Amino acid sequence: MAARSSTHLFALLIAYVIGYALWLLLGASAGAWSSQLANLLLIPPFLLATRVVWTVARLPQVTAARAWRWLGHGLLAWALGGLMYSGYELLGLSPFPSLADLGYLAALPCFAAGLMALRRERRGTLQTLSFLIDVSLATLILGALGWQIFFRATLADTAQPILALWISLAYPVLYLLLCAATVTLALWRPLDLQRRVVSLLAAGLLCFLGTDVLYFQAVARGTYVGGTWLDLGWPLAALLIAWAAYRSGEAATRPQPSWPQLPGEWWKRLLPHYAVLAAFLVYLGLQLGIPLDRPQQVLLWLIMGLFALRQLLVLTDNQRLQRQLTHRAEHDPLTGVRNRSDLEDNLQQQIDQARRWNSVVAVMFMDLDRMKEINDTFGHVVGDLLLQKLATRLSDALPADAVLFRFGGDEFVVVLPGHDAPAAARVAQTLLDAAGKAFQIGPETLHVSASLGVALAPGDATHATAAIEHADGAMYHAKQAGRGTWRFANERLNGLHMPQAQLEVQLRGALERGEFAMHFQPLIELSSGRVRSFEALMRWTSPVLGPVSPADFIAVAETREMMGGLGQWALRESIRQMCAWQAALPGVSVAVNVSATQFAHEHFVAETRAALAEYGGAPGLLTLEVTESAVLVDAAQARQKLLDLRALGVRVALDDFGTGYSSLGQLRSLPVDVLKIDRVFIQDSHTDAAFIQAMISMGHSLGLEVVAEGIEDAATVARLQALHCDLGQGFYFARPQSAGQAVAAMTLNGPPSSLQLS
Template sequence: MAVRSPASVLALLTVYMVGYAIWLLLGAPAGDRTSVLANLLLVPPFLLATLVVWTVARLPQVTAAPAWRWLGYGFLAWALGGLIYSGYDLLGLPPFPSLADVGYLATLPCFAAGLTALRRERRGTLQTLSFLTDAALVTLILGALGWQTFFQSTLADTAQPVLALWISLAYPVLYLLLCAATVTLALWKPLGLRRRVIALLAAGLLCFLGTNVLYFGAVARGSYVPGTWLDLGWPLAAFLIAWAAYRCGEAATRPQPNWPQLPSEWWKGLLPHYAVVAAFLVYLALHLGAPLDRPQQVLLWLIVGLFALRQLLVLTDNQRLQLHLTHRAEHDPLTGVRNRSDLEVDLQRQIDEARTWNSVVAVLFIDLDRMKEINDTFGHVVGDHLLQALATRLSEALPADALLFRFGGDEFVAVLPRHDAAAAARVAQTLLAAASKAFQIGPEILHVSASLGIALAPGDAEQATAAIKQADGALYRAKQAGRDTWRFASEQLNSLHMPQAQLEVQLRGALERGEFAMYFQPLIDLRSGRVRSFEALMRWNSPVLGPVSPADFIPVAETREMMGGLGHWAMRESIRQMCAWQAALPGVSVAVNVSATQFAYENFVADTRATLAEYGGTPGLLTLEITESAVLADAMQARQKLLELRALGVRVALDDFGTGYSSLGQLRSLPVDVLKIDRVFIQDSNTDSAFIQAMISMGHSLGLEVVAEGIEDAATVAQLQALRCDLGQGFYFARPQPAGQAVAAMAQGSLLALPRC
């Protein structure tokens, strides 16, 4: 029949314990069967304790169910051992060694497994090693004391066969195992068990261990008699453990009062010291005036070694804890960056060093725009995650020698040693760009921006406090200017650096806003004067800055890694326009500039092939203009890509020839079709015509068409015609024009010289 509650079984066990104690008090009746009766009376408490702990283990609220089940297995094994022992005694057979020892011995590992199964808090590696050292130290000392006082004499005075000897040795070994588990219970308090439950459980285990030790001592002295007070220790141990299980089940089924916090368990840290002192005292008492034998010396040195190891682990853990506390004191707990506690000290040190080395320190004060709106809309949890993500981005965007501090709320301060105004401006723009990228916070996608103020010290301020104040003031002016921007504390520096910074701000997103357009400039056959092709040129008309020269925005796009996207768009737009012209003007070709960043892209050739296929373009009508420096940066890789383009049918022009200092041998190895002489040689009046003649002759000797850029007057045309240059390009013929005007200009010239598609 299933037991619904452990209370009734525990009550029955309590009644039995009272009756058993009275029986021992009155004195066990003498007779031939006294030992059999005494042994049999020890079995019911263990069976009842088994029912208690197993019933508690079945309760759904109990978190330590595996531990109680293992303890129940131990009770059952001991009870079976007691029954078998009584059977041997009843039949007059020697009970040792026998099957009863299997039950008794199985009890010990079951108890140890139950204690090990208790859930404990996770600890660091050093704490775990320190705990294991403590447990090993205490267990070793207790085992040594037990061996010296009880087990050694018992084994030495008993002549036993081999099996009996091994069984006799198994008992102290398994006692050590249970002792280690009990020490674990004391040193590493399990989770989910209240103090009273742990106290009862520890008391029951100690009672069980103590009774067994006393039993071995009595057997060794030949003074053990069944039915004496010593026998009360075993059922008392079962009762205490069963009571602990009952209290655990009771705590799981009803709320517990909020007991006051008990004093800290300071004794745990001193336990190894007590154990070592106790070991030496006992050894001194047992061997006073007599030398220690070899095993005893080894044991003592082992104890001392473990104690020294334990102290080393404690010192290491204390050092780690000190570092952790120092880190917590210096760093913001939310974002992980440094807090403002040491900002002024570190900044002042940087300023003093900068003054010594005649350099400057840049102080960047960063504030997230619209943070209050985000907290009000999405909640402070999302806001906290946003600050964490922002701190990570800012840390990654800053130079390696920079320091980032959380000043408070959504404000951060970055300290950049050895950064002048130009370098600080570049870092400021990088930080704003990082903050403006979308943040994925859980299911929410947040678009935010930041404002930033910059102060330079010494210069704007001589002291750290004043530098931070100056940067804060510059931040305020940046917010007044419309946010998502930055300002120097010095107006002179603002006027010097803000135009380029504003250009970069406007350049980001300009392509998506449709601010770019492709213009086309004709290439003229210098022998016939007819239009041969068009070069596609990118133009930017910003609604804020107005028309911006490519000489201004292309270097910014290159340094800020935006040229790849712009070049890809220019390629697609040029091919699209070339194919759109074919219906009215068959055979018109287009030359497209390719940046070094775009050409270095791994899938550049594949993208070109896909774009031609998408618009139905003829590869032979497309010329890709690649700069000499871009090709020579990695000549082997460039040659491979050029060969793939030639296999595709696309023509390649080597642009800006003469500025990269390539040799004739290098030029001969490159599969190109056109050589474009840079405008600096055409427009420079000091350039010797023989030098231009040499470049034209070099191109012709390699079977290349030669194009002269930057032609602006008739005299230059006449000179190039005399030098037998093939094509010319420049303002003298036409300026870059939109597609419609370029086609109209082409229609005015002869189309007979153009190849047909």
């Protein structure tokens, strides 16, 4: 309904303005009454335009309603001013100032407020400053014109009353305000209006300003006569403003495509130069002998200063844009690391420098192993976030002189100047460790692995392209080896550096592949030479690395949080073997090492109870060996677990005694059954016998059985026998052997002596 009403009102306004123009064309100026009639006829188009603008502002789809309401207020204020002026004229009066001036003056800030109420996109600090300077320059140019037309003549007329003087100055000041708002409309297009609406609105306001300027010039010269073509400017301005509002309402109810960016936009970029041209013309007039008063000189210097500041901002903004463009050209937009655009040039420079200085450059090619699966399962948005976090991790893990490139997709290239094969091997494993840690993406916890290839230049290649290809080929060899690993492009280097670097990779999944086995070493009663028990020891034979020392793989398993699973398997397997022995070797017991991680688990005692119940093992035949360091981490909690194990019937041995620096008071508070003296004290020939005697005596005083580890000769056996040590263990008696070999030795030889087992 409101849209139809605005259409009817706008059609009536068009008809009225056309009729008014025809009336002027037919000689409306003839007759003394024509001036009064012409002034009265100026009021209806402003009232009609007010109705059109306000009707459009009430449409629910219009987003710039506040701006249109202010513009409507301005049109109404001008119409009321015109009505008061016509009333004075009909009465034969012409006071100044009057109530008519109040309406005319009120219209100008209303128009400016309407323009400033329009929404505009945000700009950066430099762009905003440049825009403000452009507006200031354009306003100053018009201000210079206003000085010539209004200010100088008004200030020169000192005879007029003070109120009249202030009203006379208020007109040009408000004109400058509206001019600045109009320039803002032209230079900073609102978001709510189409380009055609902006053009119509700007044209209407400029028509209004221009008509007022021409009117004041004519009045100043005494040549103004009502009912001439000059009067057509005001109705035409009202029509253009109403037309802009009407088009805005049409666009809201029936969306139309916005105008494309026209080549004519160049005039905005040249706006500051117009000010300089104007200043130059003023300066040229000065050279021609036209005198400039003091305000004009100040205005000239102000224009020149603003223009210099504007150019400085342009240069600063250009430099900022240049840096941004350079960064965008050289960096990946997703991850922020370098892209492959200058990878080859950068790498070639590094290779050439390495050749001159007899150095080496490591080139690494990394590819994620499960990226496609993650994209298919969780979507590319999650995949992109994963790549961003991965790039951050890799950057943090790399040395300071390394450069990370995103080669494409889920592929990354790392250039490491000055890194030889051992250093490159360490960095490669560090990168795989970083990629292998869990990623938290929103509610999802994602796990990925990566494969990595390493080429060393100039040894493997003297050109950047070839070095990247060699690293890429090595990466594919790593994928074929089982993924989650890395390879050198040079096979000889793989043989030198891969076993240590691949220990963790091969350790993962080794238990599931059946690569672990339990070996058993006897504990000998030193007074009689008979076997009292067996210590169960874990052994690993990797199909890739061969037999791996426990000193190597246990340390890795502890640091990589894999020892819990391995220790639980070792406990269950040892209990199973102990129970299987009971038919042939009744009463044989087994001692099992327990890692600190395994012992700290809250369900450790329950798991031990469950394993004994599963295989039907007697708790008294099981000894659990825990280290001092594992027990002393949390002595109170450890004591409770040890009490629970004692209640279960399981024996506990304190392993590696003497290395944990436990005090006698702490030892007295721990419910343990066996004390094992570490091999470092037994094998050291410089260890005072009194020191070992003290440990043995302390154990006996607490009611503990004492075991000496690491016995490798008969002299050590004799010394320990003299010190009344209870049990001994070491290579002198027997090496760790498989369960079958241990049973065979005991069943063939009976209760063996030390010589029979050696």
